[in-house]
Amino acid sequence: MTDNSVLIRLQNIHRTYKVGSDTVHALRGIHLQVRQNEYVAIMGHSGSGKSTLMNVIGCLDRADQGTYEIRGIKTTVMSGAALARIRNEQIGFVFQSYELLPRLNALKNVELPLIYSNVGFLTRRKLAREALERVGLAARMHHRPNQLSGGEKQRVAVARALVAKPSILLADEPTGNLDTQTSAGIMDLFEKLYEQGQTIILVTHEADIACHARRIVRMQDGQILSDVPARQDPAWALIHGPSAEAKETGV
Amino acid sequence: MKSLLKAPLRFFGLLVQSILLALSQIWVNKTRSVLTTLGIIIGVGSVTAVIAGMNGMNAMIMENFEFFGTKKIFLWPERPQTGSQKNANWWQIRFQPEQFEGVLDHCPSVEYLTLISYPGSMTAHHGAHSLENVRIAGVEESWFKIENRSISRGRPFSFLDAQQARRVCIIPQKLQEKLYLDRDCIGQTLQFNHYTFQIIGIVEERPRAFFEGQGDRIEVYIPFRTAQSIRESWIDAMASCRSTDLAEEARAELTFFLRKRRNVKLGEPNNFGVFIMESEVMKVRALMAGLGLVAGAVVSISLLVGGIGIMNIMLVSVSERTREIGLRKAVGARASAILLQFLVEAVMLCLIGGLIGIGIGYFLAFLISHSAGFLEKSQVPGWAVVLAFGFSAAVGIFFGMFPAAKAARLNPIEALRHE
Numbered sequence: 001m002t003d004n005s006v007l008i009r010l011q012n013i014h015r016t017y018k019v020g021s022d023t024v025h026a027l028r029g030i031h032l033q034v035r036q037n038e039y040v041a042i043m044g045h046s047g048s049g050k051s052t053l054m055n056v057i058g059c060l061d062r063a064d065q066g067t068y069e070i071r072g073i074k075t076t077v078m079s080g081a082a083l084a085r086i087r088n089e090q091i092g093f094v095f096q097s098y099e100l101l102p103r104l105n106a107l108k109n110v111e112l113p114l115i116y117s118n119v120g121f122l123t124r125r126k127l128a129r130e131a132l133e134r135v136g137l138a139a140r141m142h143h144r145p146n147q148l149s150g151g152e153k154q155r156v157a158v159a160r161a162l163v164a165k166p167s168i169l170l171a172d173e174p175t176g177n178l179d180t181q182t183s184a185g186i187m188d189l190f191e192k193l194y195e196q197g198q199t200i201i202l203v204t205h206e207a208d209i210a211c212h213a214r215r216i217v218r219m220q221d222g223q224i225l226s227d228v229p230a231r232q233d234p235a236w237a238l239i240h241g242p243s244a245e246a247k248e249t250g251v
Numbered sequence: 252m253k254s255l256l257k258a259p260l261r262f263f264g265l266l267v268q269s270i271l272l273a274l275s276q277i278w279v280n281k282t283r284s285v286l287t288t289l290g291i292i293i294g295v296g297s298v299t300a301v302i303a304g305m306n307g308m309n310a311m312i313m314e315n316f317e318f319f320g321t322k323k324i325f326l327w328p329e330r331p332q333t334g335s336q337k338n339a340n341w342w343q344i345r346f347q348p349e350q351f352e353g354v355l356d357h358c359p360s361v362e363y364l365t366l367i368s369y370p371g372s373m374t375a376h377h378g379a380h381s382l383e384n385v386r387i388a389g390v391e392e393s394w395f396k397i398e399n400r401s402i403s404r405g406r407p408f409s410f411l412d413a414q415q416a417r418r419v420c421i422i423p424q425k426l427q428e429k430l431y432l433d434r435d436c437i438g439q440t441l442q443f444n445h446y447t448f449q450i451i452g453i454v455e456e457r458p459r460a461f462f463e464g465q466g467d468r469i470e471v472y473i474p475f476r477t478a479q480s481i482r483e484s485w486i487d488a489m490a491s492c493r494s495t496d497l498a499e500e501a502r503a504e505l506t507f508f509l510r511k512r513r514n515v516k517l518g519e520p521n522n523f524g525v526f527i528m529e530s531e532v533m534k535v536r537a538l539m540a541g542l543g544l545v546a547g548a549v550v551s552i553s554l555l556v557g558g559i560g561i562m563n564i565m566l567v568s569v570s571e572r573t574r575e576i577g578l579r580k581a582v583g584a585r586a587s588a589i590l591l592q593f594l595v596e597a598v599m600l601c602l603i604g605g606l607i608g609i610g611i612g613y614f615l616a617f618l619i620s621h622s623a624g625f626l627e628k629s630q631v632p633g634w635a636v637v638l639a640f641g642f643s644a645a646v647g648i649f650f651g652m653f654p655a656a657k658a659a660r661l662n663p664i665e666a667l668r669h670e
Contacts, residue, residue: 060581060663081585088583099578099667103279113582115268118261160582 005036007071007167007199008057014065015052015222026052027063028222034168034201039194041202041213043235049222051172054203058091058170059083071167088117092161092169096176098153100145106132106156107141113164131159135189151182158189162198169193169200175209187212207235265588266595273596276568277603284600287564290557291604291646292611294550295639299612299631301546302638304619307629309539314628315460316532320399321495323528324361326488326505331520344522346486348479350512354490358504360497363393364490366475370482375471376442377430385426386470387443389478395421395454397491405437405452408474412451416476421452426469446481448473461625498529554642557604558650565597565654576658577666590659597651598644605643609636 015027026049034040044050055061056068059075062083068075070090075083087093092113100109110128119127132141135155145153154174161169171190175183191212194200204210216233218225230236277284328344331337336344346366354364368389375385392408395401402421412419420441427436432450441448454472478484492501502525509515509523569576576589613631620629 055664058581081587084580084583084585087581093581095667099574099581101575101578103275112579115265116579116583116585116588118264164583 006033007036007038008032008034009069010056010063010066011068012066013053013056013063013068015049015056015061015063026222027056030066030222030224032217032224032227034199037194037197037199039190039200039202039212039214040217041204041210041215041230042217042219043204043207043210044219044225045205048219050203050205050219052222053219054170054172054201057168057201058093059086084116088113089164090167092164092166094154094157094161094169094171094174096173098145098150098157098177100153100156100160102145105142105144106137106148106159109145109156110141110160110163112160117164127163128159131163132156134162134193135159149182150178151185154178154182154186155189158186158193162193167199169198170203171200172203173205174202175204175206183209208239210235211239265591269588269592269595270599272592273599276596277599283564284603287560288557288600288604288607290553290560291601291643292557292608294554294557295605295608295643296611296615297550297553298547298642299609299635299639300615300619301550302543302635303612303616303629303631304626305539305543305546306632307620307626310628311625312535312539313532315462316528316535318458319460319463319528320397320491321528321532322362322491322493322498323397324490324492324498324501324505325524325526325528326490326509327524328486329522329524331522334519335516336519336522339522344513346488346523348475348486350509351488354505354508357508358501360492360501360504362491362493363397364488365391365394365397367394367487367489368475368478368484370478370484373443373446375426375430377432377439380430382426382429382469384468385443386468387478387481388470388472389475390472391475394472394489397489398457400454400457402452403455404435405450407452413474413476416474416480418446418448418477419451419474420448421454421472422450423454423456423469423471425456426471427453429469443471492527492529495529495532498527502527554646558601558646561597561600561647562650562654564600565593565651566657568596569593569654569658572658573661573666573669576661577663577669580661580663581667586659589661590655593655593658594648594651597655598647601643601647601651602640605640608643609639612639 010030010032013027013030013032014025016023016025018024028049030053042050042053052061056063059070063076066076070086073086075086078086101112104112107125107128110131111124114124114127129138129141132138135158137152137155137159140148140152143152145156148156154177158169158174161171169190174190175186178186187209190200190202194214200213202209202213210216210233211230214230215228216230216235217227218233226233326346328341328346330339330341330344348366351364351366355361366389370387370389372384372386374381374383391413395407403424405421408419408421411417420443422441426432430441432439436450437452439450441450490501490505492498506521506525510521513522515522579589580586609631612635616629616631620627
């Protein structure tokens with residue numbers, strides 16, 4: 001029944017939490033499938049539930065209801081330790097504020113996930129070097145975060161996300177702290193990784209960033225508003241002008 | 252097999268990582284770490300120094316007991332407080348040599364026994380030289396064995412000396428010097444008052460225990476029966492047990508034997524006293540142990556305070572590094588890995604403190620042993636080092652557990668949002 005190319009499958013995902021005495025219904029029945037080598041952007045305003053969705057996809061958070069499978073493995077029934085392992089092996093996180101450890105140099109920052117999968121010292125070094133080369137930072141691997149520019153820091157973070165060869169690269173507003181030019185550099189990097197076969201899920205509220213993806217999922221009030229190829233999303237028209245298809249169909 | 256090895260290997264890898272991480276963390280916060288561990292340093296340092304000092308005192312006291320002889324047993328006649336002999340006169344209850352006949356055959360735990368009588372002090376003369384107030388002690392040959400004093404020149408009392416009450420004497424080196432006797436004076440004669448004695452041996456001095464007082468008085472030893480023949484005087488006895496473990500048995504055997512020989516009826520109190528040195532040793536040991544316990548309790552308070560300091564700084568560390576913890580969890584650290592990381596850090600802090608503390612303890616022990624003569628044997632024993640390390644690690648685990656558990660329980664999402 002399962003299609004091998006389906007990486008993640010969310011069915012009827014609900015998530016509520018309590019803020020003070022209020023109950024916030026952050027996710028209200030999400031259905032979502034992402035296949036191997038897709039490049040998906042999840043868009044939405046703050047409070048739309050996109051961050052919660054990202055946390056659920058990244059196994060940082062658990063749904064209250066519904067099932068979530070990664071590569072056919074149900075995560076909803078897993079223990080904390082098993083979830084940690086999924087995060088370690090299947091997910092590569094990229095955060096808005098990089099989250100590099102200030103006292104470690106780039107290389108050691110990149111090695112971090114491998115420490116928790118108990119990879120030997122030499123292999124760890126080698127994989128971390130390779131990852132840094134992939135993001136074009138081979139020359140700066142012995143620099144500490146405070147010696148790196150914002151764009152470089154984010155590249156280190158991407159290298160760290162990639163080092164364990166995860167199924168999904170999960171990026172949360174990866175360009176949120178960067179200027180336009182640097183952002184473009186990071187988005188080019190993502191494009192390159194996508195072309196190399198990496199599955200990417202991008203969470204953003206910026207239309208121009210979302211338009212780098214091939215598929216855009218829009219969220220509002222904890223529900224999926226639309227889920228279409230990027231070219232059919234209104235954002236595309238906003239950035240690139242009306243697409244050829246849209247002109248033809250007169251949308 | 253491979254899967255069996257996997258879990259311990261994984262743990263070991265994580266442990267090594269945690270130790271390296273903890274060391275770098277401590278190194279980065281050098282000043283803070285040292286200040287934090289000050290409590291542990293002082294605690295361990297004082298524990299080590301106190302143990303060394305107690306050890307020194309113990310060694311000194313035990314050495315003195317050894318000088319005196321821990322296997323010694325003293326016996327003396329004593330008028331009982333109650334019973335039919337309550338009003339007996341001293342002469343009636345005196346020890347009589349016949350009462351001790353065959354004592355060694357009946358008391359298997361007793362190795363030697365000697366009767367002792369003191370016919371009084373006399374003035375010793377040799378040629379033109381004389382020395383007043385020399386104490387004459389009538390003893391048996393076994394006296395030298397019990398006192399552990401060897402004859403450096405000449406010979407001990409022989410069976411005939413004792414049997415025939417010969418006028419022979421064994422003198423200490425001091426008397427030899429005071430009377431300007433020849434180096435080899437064996438066979439020469441001495442006068443004690445008007446009694447003439449032949450010197451048959453020279454006995455070595457032994458170091459005096461501090462509780463014996465300054466015994467400047469010179470003692471000369473003559474056969475027991477010779478002493479009795481000069482003057483029939485008061486008799487004491489001294490014995491030794493085969494080993495200190497048998498001291499209590501020896502006491503019981505001697506008591507039983509003497510009650511029988513001295514016709515003490517059933518239910519009547521003893522008309523003699525028995526004192527075993529070992530019981531004094533035990534009392535001192537118990538006293539020292541008690542003192543050690545009190546000192547241990549006092550210094551363990553400083554370790555407790557030190558531990559609270561560790562807990563405090565670990566809590567600070569956890570809240571400072573909340574985002575780091577969140578990130579580590581996001582990249583796949585299990586709660587147990589985070590717990591281990593912080594626990595190891597606390598333990599490393601304590602162990603470093605313990606190490607410095609032991610160093611200080613050694614230094615203090617050095618000072619103690621060089622400042623007070625009677626504590627010159629103050630040394631830090633090996634077990635104290637092990638104990639101090641163990642205690643430091645235990646403090647680290649105990650007081651590090653709460654902050655580490657707090658870190659391990661952090662929710663990664665909230666941790667990453669932490670400012």
